[in-house]
Amino acid sequence: MPTLERHDAVFVLDLGDGENRFHPDWLTEVEAALDEIAKTDGPHALVTSARGKIWSNGLDLEWLGQNSEQYTAYGVRVQALFSRVLTFPCVTVAALQGHTFAAGAMLSLAHDLRIMRADRGFWCLPEADINIPFTPGMSALIQARLNPQTAHEAMVTARRFGGDEAYERKIVDQAVPEPDVLSTAVSLAATQVSKAGPILETIKTRLYTPVIKALQSLE
Secondary structure, eight states: OOEEEEETTEEEEEOOSSOOEEOHHHHHHHHHHHHHHHTOOSSOEEEEEOOTTEEEOEEOHHHHHHOGGGHHHHHHHHHHHHHHHHTOSSOEEEEEOSEEETHHHHHHHHSSEEEEESSSOEEEOOHHHHTOOOOHHHHHHHHHHSOHHHHHHHHHHOOEEEHHHHHHTTSSSEEEOGGGHHHHHHHHHHTTGGGOSHHHHHHHHHHTHHHHHHHTOOO
16 A cells, blocks of 8 residues: 655655555555645645556556446546646655556656666557556546657557657656666755745646546546
């Protein structure tokens, strides 16, 4: 389950060491961590990390299959998480040490910056392969954070991008050796801690107003 630590002015939210799918209990822990960070005064930033081979595989399709009556509420909650991270009142950095797939990839895009392992692991939007359409909000988020050619290829062909290629295609901001992913993310976040506060939240909200509106609905 997710855990939260603080390294000087940088919070590190560890998503876990498994597939880190968006089970409701997992979402509760992540939301609680964001609540705690949001109450912080003074300079701070957020790094979202994980352990093992996977950063996040996204939606918990097994749980959703067993709880289909909660589809709408679950979808609203997931998209609210995307919106919240996208407009979070401090600089956010995703430290992608492993596979980052589907809604997990979308969550990474909601962060301001991304550091990815260069040698192994993939960033991928597999929805076309698994026959799950992107919601309008998901589509808006992806198109807002990727250039048009990359967004089209990622969404239509479900191509898997390794770290170096993800950097070349501007999906991530840096690709570094695995041992350096977290430390690079923390160091980068530390340079941005002075920006935390309501002004930054306002800037992000106005920058992504159409995306936020799209994420507020599943239709």
